[in-house]
Amino acid sequence: MTTVQNQSWRSIRSEVVRRIADRDWLPGQLIPGEVELAREFGCARTTVNRALRELASAGLLDRRRKAGTRVSLNPVLKATLDIPVTRLEVEQRGAVYDHHLLERVVAVPPQQVAGRLGLTTTSRMLHLRALHLADDKPFLYEDRWVNLAMVPQILDVDFGLISANEWLVRNIPLTTGDITFSAANASPDEADILRTTKGAGIFIVDRTTWAGPEPITSVHLAYAPGFQMRTTI
Amino acid sequence: MTTVQNQSWRSIRSEVVRRIADRDWLPGQLIPGEVELAREFGCARTTVNRALRELASAGLLDRRRKAGTRVSLNPVLKATLDIPVTRLEVEQRGAVYDHHLLERVVAVPPQQVAGRLGLTTTSRMLHLRALHLADDKPFLYEDRWVNLAMVPQILDVDFGLISANEWLVRNIPLTTGDITFSAANASPDEADILRTTKGAGIFIVDRTTWAGPEPITSVHLAYAPGFQMRTTI
DNA sequence: TAGTGGTCTAGACCACCCT
DNA sequence: GGGTGGTCTAGACCACTAC
Numbered sequence: 208m209t210t211v212q213n214q215s216w217r218s219i220r221s222e223v224v225r226r227i228a229d230r231d232w233l234p235g236q237l238i239p240g241e242v243e244l245a246r247e248f249g250c251a252r253t254t255v256n257r258a259l260r261e262l263a264s265a266g267l268l269d270r271r272r273k274a275g276t277r278v279s280l281n282p283v284l285k286a287t288l289d290i291p292v293t294r295l296e297v298e299q300r301g302a303v304y305d306h307h308l309l310e311r312v313v314a315v316p317p318q319q320v321a322g323r324l325g326l327t328t329t330s331r332m333l334h335l336r337a338l339h340l341a342d343d344k345p346f347l348y349e350d351r352w353v354n355l356a357m358v359p360q361i362l363d364v365d366f367g368l369i370s371a372n373e374w375l376v377r378n379i380p381l382t383t384g385d386i387t388f389s390a391a392n393a394s395p396d397e398a399d400i401l402r403t404t405k406g407a408g409i410f411i412v413d414r415t416t417w418a419g420p421e422p423i424t425s426v427h428l429a430y431a432p433g434f435q436m437r438t439t440i
Numbered sequence: 441m442t443t444v445q446n447q448s449w450r451s452i453r454s455e456v457v458r459r460i461a462d463r464d465w466l467p468g469q470l471i472p473g474e475v476e477l478a479r480e481f482g483c484a485r486t487t488v489n490r491a492l493r494e495l496a497s498a499g500l501l502d503r504r505r506k507a508g509t510r511v512s513l514n515p516v517l518k519a520t521l522d523i524p525v526t527r528l529e530v531e532q533r534g535a536v537y538d539h540h541l542l543e544r545v546v547a548v549p550p551q552q553v554a555g556r557l558g559l560t561t562t563s564r565m566l567h568l569r570a571l572h573l574a575d576d577k578p579f580l581y582e583d584r585w586v587n588l589a590m591v592p593q594i595l596d597v598d599f600g601l602i603s604a605n606e607w608l609v610r611n612i613p614l615t616t617g618d619i620t621f622s623a624a625n626a627s628p629d630e631a632d633i634l635r636t637t638k639g640a641g642i643f644i645v646d647r648t649t650w651a652g653p654e655p656i657t658s659v660h661l662a663y664a665p666g667f668q669m670r671t672t673i
Numbered sequence: 674t675a676g677t678g679g680t681c682t683a684g685a686c687c688a689c690c691c692t
Numbered sequence: 693g694g695g696t697g698g699t700c701t702a703g704a705c706c707a708c709t710a711c
Contacts, residue, residue, distance in 0.1 A: 288521060
């Protein structure tokens, strides 16, 4: 047994990754316990625990009390998407950001939107439609409903100065929600707004947001053709 | 000052999240140091550190030595996508999985593919085209190139038994890479294979995979219309 | 019920970097 | 220079669960 001294938890993590990559430890195989690894690496069990815990949360290891730690059989690929405010998304692409408010009206939302938000009542909500521009070209068409019962102060916001997107992020911290990504064909309206042709394949994001148990907003985003969302694994 | 005893790091995390949500601590604001919080919560500094570290990695806090810990000004929304093997993706939707190999040939890849993989040579690669089915309906069309210099043993695989996707995950552990999500209009070929109409909006995933410094595979995935990718924040 | 990982402690030293 | 977070230690108790 090789004993390596003065290893930080990162080194231990690397070594474990190496053993998996080199197939010293095969998928599904039980690896030594924390105590034994601590002996081998010449460090405290806490340090080994830190390394293995990180790898487990990354999906590379499966850990269970009493059962021990195994190399994952089906290492689920985890892609982390950073979804910034639209303004930053545009600026990160090296373009100049601008946005236009297309519609701002208080109305009763369609059944579909109310359902997504878990609202059975027919209470009135704020309906916003906006176009986000990158270098004066259409980038993203946003169709949003905001729950006025939760965010009444949004009625006073000047959306010429700040987008609803950005205002909500700044004023309603710590929201949870779900996101759906899909593809669609541009409707005539969407094609007109995004200055493309009807039927063009467009990238769609639907997001519903909650602050604790209370629904805040539901938004439908249609990106202009050519849009790509990138990430690294 | 309220002192709470016997708090686990999860409780501390919750309390910090509450203070941010309730705006006791405003975005950009410096929060108390670990030592002071440990005093307040009646626990060891290590425990506070664990809680704050997790929140920092979630993007909710910004931490710097000497500068202290601040509430993030622009909490970037982080969506984590779990990308399982296609077979599991289908089965998780409650459908029966099947797949057909459409083409399997060794050839020189087009310039675009070689470029993505960082290969300037015109070395031959394995070209695979396959259709993944859910309940006998087209689910995903896969167009893949595999670097034979790195994975020669893939020539012996019977892709009637296991998809290339699954074989690679099982036999080349620990890959890195990049993923691009986009929308497109189905080409005549794609429409034919996916049994849809030409021009239908389809969800596209392009993934290039590396094992350390060596390129392994580049794959183009076209999902059947109606496909949605979901996640929770 | 025994073995494994999960967590907490009290203390220590160090790296970083703002002032 | 000094204050902050980053990490490590040695030990302890506990929760879970396979056996």
